[in-house]
Amino acid sequence: MRIAVQAESFDLGAEANAFAAGVAGAGAVVTFTGVVRDLPEGGLQAMEIEHYPGMTQKAITAIAEEATQRWGLCDLLVIHRYGRLAPGEAIMMVATAAAHRAAAFEAAEFLMDYLKSRAPFWKKEITTAGGDWVAAKDADEAALDRW
Amino acid sequence: MQVLYFAWVRERIGVPREAVETEAATVADLVADLIAREDRYAAAFADLSALRVALDQELAEFDAPLAGVREVAFFPPMTGG
Numbered sequence: 001m002r003i004a005v006q007a008e009s010f011d012l013g014a015e016a017n018a019f020a021a022g023v024a025g026a027g028a029v030v031t032f033t034g035v036v037r038d039l040p041e042g043g044l045q046a047m048e049i050e051h052y053p054g055m056t057q058k059a060i061t062a063i064a065e066e067a068t069q070r071w072g073l074c075d076l077l078v079i080h081r082y083g084r085l086a087p088g089e090a091i092m093m094v095a096t097a098a099a100h101r102a103a104a105f106e107a108a109e110f111l112m113d114y115l116k117s118r119a120p121f122w123k124k125e126i127t128t129a130g131g132d133w134v135a136a137k138d139a140d141e142a143a144l145d146r147w
Numbered sequence: 148m149q150v151l152y153f154a155w156v157r158e159r160i161g162v163p164r165e166a167v168e169t170e171a172a173t174v175a176d177l178v179a180d181l182i183a184r185e186d187r188y189a190a191a192f193a194d195l196s197a198l199r200v201a202l203d204q205e206l207a208e209f210d211a212p213l214a215g216v217r218e219v220a221f222f223p224p225m226t227g228g
Contacts, residue, residue, distance in 0.1 A: 050153055050154055052151070052153055052201070052204070052220060052222070054218070055201060055204035055205075055220070058204055059204075080227065092228060112228055115227045116225075116226070116227055116228035117224065117225055117226075117227070118206070118225065118227075119225060119227035119228075120153070120201070120220075120222065120227070121227035121228075122154035122223065122225065122226055123226045124154070133154055133155050134226045135223075135224075135226075136223070136224035136225065140226075
């Protein structure tokens with residue numbers, strides 16, 4: 001299990017390949033990547049991501065350990081960036097490896113739902129008009145109910 | 148204790164962290180104590196339903212006791228992923 005909280009960009013292909021090559025006994029590897037999306041009306045200059053350094057690693061580790069136990073994962077990887085990101089840049093990725101695909105897919109979805117509202121990150125959208133903190137959606141909180 | 152603020156809570160209060168001397172027994176008491184000090188705290192804590200709190204880096208409730216707590220953090224609902 002590797003959890004990286006970093007400002008630096010990452011190479012999705014290289015990370016996915018290294019992860020897949022490093023797992024023994026897995027029949028399924030699922031990866032998900034979150035990308036900075038432009039605003040519907042355009043004009044996004046950057047996304048600033050703030051986090052809580054002392055808590056972030058611990059919170060993600062707790063979520064990851066639960067996923068590993070619940071779905072019997074062979075391995076998992078979480079990379080989450082912070083700092084100033086441009087539209088189109090990857091914000092984060094999750095990879096899960098399991099014996100079968102159902103567990104790998106479900107565990108990845110579980111990780112994403114929990115990272116969204118339980119990992120201490122906050123996003124601010126920067127435009128020429130200024131900055132707007134992204135509000136959490138009720139749907140994100142509701143998504144936790146299914147687990 | 149150390150009190151930390153993130154995102155718009157940090158912006159409204161004007162500092163990312165500060166040492167606070169308080170007799171507050173619970174998180175809610177601490178909030179009331181801060182609100183009584185200066186307007187910028189009142190602005191940040193106007194709607195507690197829009198806020199989350201962590202005690203020593205674990206999510207907690209506003210009625211949680213502060214005994215033994217070294218670090219309190221206030222922030223809006225998280226938007227990771």
